Amino acid sequence: MFKKLLFVASFLVSALSVFGQNADSLTLVKTRWQKNRIAKQVMLFQHHFNQKNLFLANENISFLEIKNTGRKALFAIGAEEKELITTSNFGIRDTAIAAINGNFFDVKNGGSVDFVRVNGKTINTNRLAKDGQRARHQEAGVIIENGKLSIVKWDGSADWETKLTAPDVLLNGPLLTLNGTDEQLDTAGFNRLRHPRTCLGIKPNGRVILLTVDGRNENSAGMSLFELTKLMRWLGCTSAINFDGGGSTTLWVSGMPDNGVINYPTDNKKWDHEGQRKVANVILVKKK
Numbered sequence: 336m337f338k339k340l341l342f343v344a345s346f347l348v349s350a351l352s353v354f355g356q357n358a359d360s361l362t363l364v365k366t367r368w369q370k371n372r373i374a375k376q377v378m379l380f381q382h383h384f385n386q387k388n389l390f391l392a393n394e395n396i397s398f399l400e401i402k403n404t405g406r407k408a409l410f411a412i413g414a415e416e417k418e419l420i421t422t423s424n425f426g427i428r429d430t431a432i433a434a435i436n437g438n439f440f441d442v443k444n445g446g447s448v449d450f451v452r453v454n455g456k457t458i459n460t461n462r463l464a465k466d467g468q469r470a471r472h473q474e475a476g477v478i479i480e481n482g483k484l485s486i487v488k489w490d491g492s493a494d495w496e497t498k499l500t501a502p503d504v505l506l507n508g509p510l511l512t513l514n515g516t517d518e519q520l521d522t523a524g525f526n527r528l529r530h531p532r533t534c535l536g537i538k539p540n541g542r543v544i545l546l547t548v549d550g551r552n553e554n555s556a557g558m559s560l561f562e563l564t565k566l567m568r569w570l571g572c573t574s575a576i577n578f579d580g581g582g583s584t585t586l587w588v589s590g591m592p593d594n595g596v597i598n599y600p601t602d603n604k605k606w607d608h609e610g611q612r613k614v615a616n617v618i619l620v621k622k623k
Contacts, residue, residue, distance in 0.1 A: 362388055363569045373588055374432050376402035377620060381597070385554065392529075392556035397586050397597045398546035398570070399433055401620055403537070408432065409482030409623050410543070412503045414458045414616035417445040422585040423595055425617040433588045433620040435545045436533055438507040439472050439579045440615035447615040449473050449506040450496040459615070461496070461506065475510035475576055477535060479503035482623065484543055486535070486574045488513055505616065511564040511575040512536075520560055529557040531584035531601055535618065536572030544572055545618065547586040547598040552606050555599065582612040 368380040377399060384394045401408050413425040419440065426434035438449045447459040449472055461473050474489040478501035488510055489495050496506060509526070510518050511534070520526045531550035537543055544567070550557020558566065560577055567575035582602040587595045593608035603610035 359389055359565070360569050363566070371591075373399070374622065375407040376404070377408050377432055379588060379591075379597070383554070390556075390558065390562050393554055394558070395549040395555035395599060396546065396566075397549075398544050399435075399586070399588070399620065401543045401545070403483055403541045403543045405482030405623075407623060409621045410479045410484040411482070411619040411621050412437070412451070412453050412479065412505050412616060413619050414451050414453050414505075415446065416458050419445045419613035419615055421611040421613050422617050423587040423611060425614075426587045426589060426595065426619065429619055429621065431589065431619040431621045433545070433586070434617040435535075435547070435587070436579060436583045436585045436612075436614045437616035437618055438476075438505055439470075445615060450476070450504060451506070451616055452496075452499075452502070452504040455502045457497075470508075472508040472577075472579075473506050475508040475513075476504060476506035477576065477618070478505075484535075484537075484618075486510070486513065486537060486576050505618070507535075507576055507578050509560065509577050511560065511567060511577055512572065513574050515573045517564055517568075520564075526560040529559055529562075530580050531555075531557050531582070532560075532563050532580040533578035533584045533586075534563055534567060534575055535578060536567040536570065536575035538571045539573050544570060545586065545620070546570075547584050549584070549599045549601070550580075551601045551604075552599070554606050579614070582610070583614050585611050585614075 371379040381397045448462040451458040480501045532548045534546045549555035586597040596608040600610040602612040
């Protein structure tokens, strides 16, 4: 009798989980996004799920969708070797259309803790753990060639990133999905708990999504990496990679209100557009 009850309970939990996922995906598909054409080949999408109707939580999501052709809109990396500056200042300095925060950095001394190459010059190298192991955010990255962006995965070799031939390389992660196959994520707190998130995804038609999910506020809970993986898949991405999140999460668009800051960065612990954290590097969208 006990085994039967256990089986029924397990079945109900599984069924409720599937039902919840289906409800969430349906909610996203039916969403009427606020849309703004930012430039040729660049569209901004925004929506505030404020009825606890996505993953049973409030979620504020903003993303750019960019044609990845290298024609009208180009991708580039903005980076500093040792300094930290805000995402918006990176964008303004490089006369960009838009910018999103990049990879993980040294809060005290500045600069990235992961490999970064810009225009063929190595800006930062990987800082490995004491046992020589890579962090998960050093096991994948984005490369840019002729203004076009791709996601790449570590091949297991010690000097993998130095052999990448692209002039622009930014290691990041964890990798969430590659070519339609989800990566295996462990249940460490960083992956499992909800935080503000920054993510980059690529759709089968080549279009790139640069996305922020706000968090640490009653207006937006943030997401786990498991939830973020589902979100990017439901938006049509077959490859997706997590960027540095938390207080770093920032999406900036030139000419938009609030000095171009689209989301609600959390470094000031307020629900406004003033809480940017200084970062070491960004992904830029620029006019050709």
